[in-house]
Amino acid sequence: MTKDLETFRTETRAWLEENCPPSMRTPMTGEDDAVWGGKNYEFKNPEAKLWLERMGAKGWTAPTWPAEYGGGGLSADENRVLQSELKRINARQPLFSFGIWMLGPVLLEYANEEQKKEHLPKIVRGEIRWCQGYSEPGAGSDLAGLQTKCEDKGDHWLINGQKVWTSYANYADWCFCLVRTDTSVKHEGISFVLIDMTTKGVETRPIKLISxxxxxxETFFTDVKVPKHQMVGRLNGGWEIAKRLLMYERTNISGFGSNTRVDVVDLAKKHVGLEGGALEDRDLRARIAAHKMTERAYALSVQRATEEAKAGGNVSHMASMFKVAGATLNQDRCELMVEAAGNRALGWAGEGFSADDLATTRGWLRSKGNSIEGGTTEINLNVVAKRVLGLRDTQ
Structure with a gap:
């Protein structure tokens, strides 16, 4: 490590020690602890608000984004130091944000200067909560078949249509949305627009899950007027942006629905017991060890692909690989946690089960959706077969 990085580590450690509140150094107790931000977000813990404000002001909610757009402006090496220091004090993630995970990276690549300056700083500070308008009732796996219509009305766009599986749309301030601006072609007739969810004609209806x-x-657009400057990229150039954004989305799937309270190893130690310092159940111990190795390999692969993408490499084909691997990884983790918990994972409600027990059960149920969201496993395997392995359709 260079002298400059050592200095950065020392300064970062001192800043974190002074600015990370005590309750933000404890494990999350469930999904309710996740801070999503937004105009109407209600903080249950004042220290969570303080932590977000401090990290947002430093730009460290998006540490590698350019400082001119509110980011931290850190190099890859500096970010690794920051992440290690955050981990050292068990700091909670200050902000959970589709804006950071998905929208921000494509805005940096495709948006004009005005759009970057308007939206990126608000994303970094957690002032705006975003949702994703992609899937439709008739265009899920075949996303390019979407039919939400966007008409040019001279001084604005007029949007009519329906989206489905729009995560947290009922809480979102804005939506990044794929719309059809040309009905004569498929992929080449799609555009990428940003929609204020308070606009007249936007309606959301929550869908209750098994968990x-x-x-x-479900999100409905009825004669929704969108200003012309809210289209990102060129007219009918949305499919290219959509593919890039899907790469970022799919690399995050492995963390969705997992039990944020405890690691599978800690949970197994608690419920299975130890023998000579190791898990008493040797078969379960071996499978957990194999899972943890796969988990580490996956994380390193995602890190490599992300760095290659930032360097301008074309890694869009890897999105489908990561989606399948990530979904499987998270589902395997949840299965192992339920198995390790034994009959403690059979509860749904009541005083007989702890909050950790119930979170394990619900996390396992939630993980079933990983095979569908962000593109179904079947479709992604087909993409891998054709575009990565070069296999031909025999029919």
Missing amino acids: GSSPFC
């Missing part, structure tokens, strides 16, 4: 939660919504 008991309602993170997904």
Whole structure:
């Protein structure tokens, strides 16, 4: 490590020690602890608000984004130091944001200067909460078949149509949305627009899941007027942006629905017991060890692909690989956690089960959706077969 990085580590450690509140150094107790931000977000913990404000002001919610757009302006090496220091004090993630995970990276690549300056700083500070308008009732796996219509009305766009599985749309301030601007072609007739969810004609309806939660919504657009300057990229050039954004989305799938309270190893130690310092159940121990190795390999692969993408490399074909691997990884983790918890993972409600027990059960149920969201496993395997392995359709 260079002298400059050592200095950066020392300064970062001192800043974190002074600015990270005590409750933000404890494990999350569930999904309710996740801070999503937005205009109407209600903080249950004042220290969570303070932590977001401090990290947002430093730009460290998006540490590698350019400082001119509110980001931290850190190099890859500096970011690794920051992440290690955050991990050292068990700091909670200050902000959960589709704006950071998906929209921001494509705005940096495709948006004009005015759009970057308007939206990126607000994303970094958690002032705006975003949702994703992609899937439709008739265009899920075949996303390019979307039919939400966007007409040119001279001084504005007029949008009519329906989206589905729009995560947290009922809480979002804005939506990044794929719309059809040309009906004569398929992929080449799609554009990428940003929609204010308070616009007249926008309606959301939550969809209740088997886990008991309602993170997904149906979203309806009825004669919604969108200013011309809210289209990102060129007219009918949205499919290129959509593919890039899907790469970022799919690399995050492995973390969706997992039990944020405890690691699978800690949970197994608690419920299975130890023998000579190792898990008493040797078969379960071996499978957890294999899972943890796969988890580490996956994380390193995602890191490599992300750095290649930032360097201008074309890694869009890897999005489908990561989606399949990530979904499988998270589902395997949840299965192992349920198995390790034994009959403690059979509860749904009541005083007989702890909050950790119930979170394990609900996390397992939630993980079933990983095979569908962000593109179904079947479709992604087909993409891998054709575009990565070069296999031909025999029919």
